Amino acid sequence: MLDLFRLIYRNALRHPVRSALTTIGVTVALLAFCFIHTVIGAWMSGVERSAKNRMVVRNAVSLIFYLPLSYYDAVLSTPGVEKAGYGNWFGGLFRNERVRFQQFAVNDAYLDVYPELAISPEMREKFRNNRQAALVGREVADKYNIKLGERIQIQGTIFPGLWEFDVVGIFPGRDQQTDTRTMFFRWDYLNERNRIEIQRQPDHIGFFAVQIAAGAEPAVISKAIDDKFANSPFETLTETETAFVQGFISMSSTIITVLVFVSYVVIAIMLLVLTNTMLMSSQERLREYAVLKSLGFSSSRIWALLCGEALVISVSGFFMLCLILAVVFSLPPRTVFGSLVDFFPVFAVKPWTVVASAFASLVVGAAAGGIPAFRIARLKVTEVLRRVE
């Protein structure tokens, strides 16, 4: 068996340039496969990160329509609802209208619904005491060099005008998975100016965030809340946070489907490249395989030789991929991925993706060796020896 391994290994290195180029081709294909699935994973990470005990109440018609603030008490008093807060999407532009990050105007109770945001009691106290207070997420602060105590200006788009905030806290996430690319400020500040200057449905909010009690059934709570406002001018749609996030993602489900399809096309191209290399190699060595068959090597052994050789190349490609991933992910994400990290707060290759790449390299190796092996198995030894000699 050792002799066969030796022959496999040396055959694989027989044309170093060809093997190296094919290995690089395999690596590039696996890298593309990994990248696509990492992007999809990052896209879906919101669903994974969404809390199972959190629900969102919004206008049944669309998220762009508001709900009356007066619903708050009714939502809060629904059996099974433990905590509730409300907020509005602000959508302002920071620094000369060039920079956009997400801002929410929220009430104080809203922050209780999101315990994964590590907002200290001191920050909360300052938030309560200053009408223009803003709590800025660590990623936003780091990226735009926002300092604690700084007064920042944001140009409103939905709520036009120049808005000024005092940064009273810069909060980190409870863990690395927590998205801290957000800024929160006080809803009453928004509502006050809205009522006086803008008059864009004052005393209305964008959504309620609800935390349900342990063991409570989300479907029951959802029905209970929505039934309260049925047949009103502002009917509600209450859904779990997971469903809410999925609703956003489903808007781009076609893109995701196309990306998945492209990732498999990449693997198919990798198979074709490797098969082409193996067909060229086996064609050049047809006489050697005929000799092996003469010596008593069965078709299955020749299959093993060819598949082994293809596997040496494809698995080498996989190891190169692992090496590249190790180097890439040891560097700061922004250095490697640039502004991509702004779109995807969680941009990491999942173990599943690496396992799938390993599996793809094994399957492609076996298939790429199998095709020439099948061809050789059908060839008559005497014909091959006669042809080449």
Added chain:
Amino acid sequence: MNTAIASNIENQSPIILVERVTKSYTRGGERILVLDELSIEIKGGSFIALMGPSGSGKTTLLNLIAGIDRPDSGRILVGDSNISALSESQLTSWRARSVGFIFQFYNLFPVLTALENVALPLSLLPMKSSERKERAAFALEVVGLGDRVDHYPRQLSGGQEQRVAIARAIVTDPAMIVADEPTGDLDRTSATEVLSLLQRLNKEYGKTIIMVTHDLVAAEFAGHIVQLDKGKLITK
């Protein structure tokens, strides 16, 4: 090892029996009869030279006896085995045990050393790596290349390459060695060395050798010359 290689000496019973064998090929839609109801009996331990003009069927007969081709009709018995009735996998494993091949162009594997080339057929047999090495080294000693074990084929002369190929043919201790124009690609001196070696394997180790050749000088090294023409036996 020495005893194993010499196990067939003194055996004068017919080990190869070719009975009314017909073989034809189809080329361009036309059937070409290569062997026409040919029968021949080859005794164990003999050294036969198959001669004849091109297209006479000598290589086809060699291939049939070696089990790398099948007759259209008739049967071929080698020892107790009717090889024309064996399945493909049975025939493959029979070849691994019973036949040593020597080709005109040596057909060594350029990526393997002389020792590794010789040891290759042993990878089909159940034995330890150390034993394989030992047997391959001994086979190389037998052909006079004990000092070339680590040389690659490109580092050897044509004659030496053919001797490595002979070592590969005898390493599994087959009863029969088939050689297709073994000196066709060699100069006279190297050819004489190779033929003397085959003669020695036949005389000292009792190997049955069937050799196809065009060369009368080479044929004289064999004990018997068999002439073929148009798929029929002329002399035996």
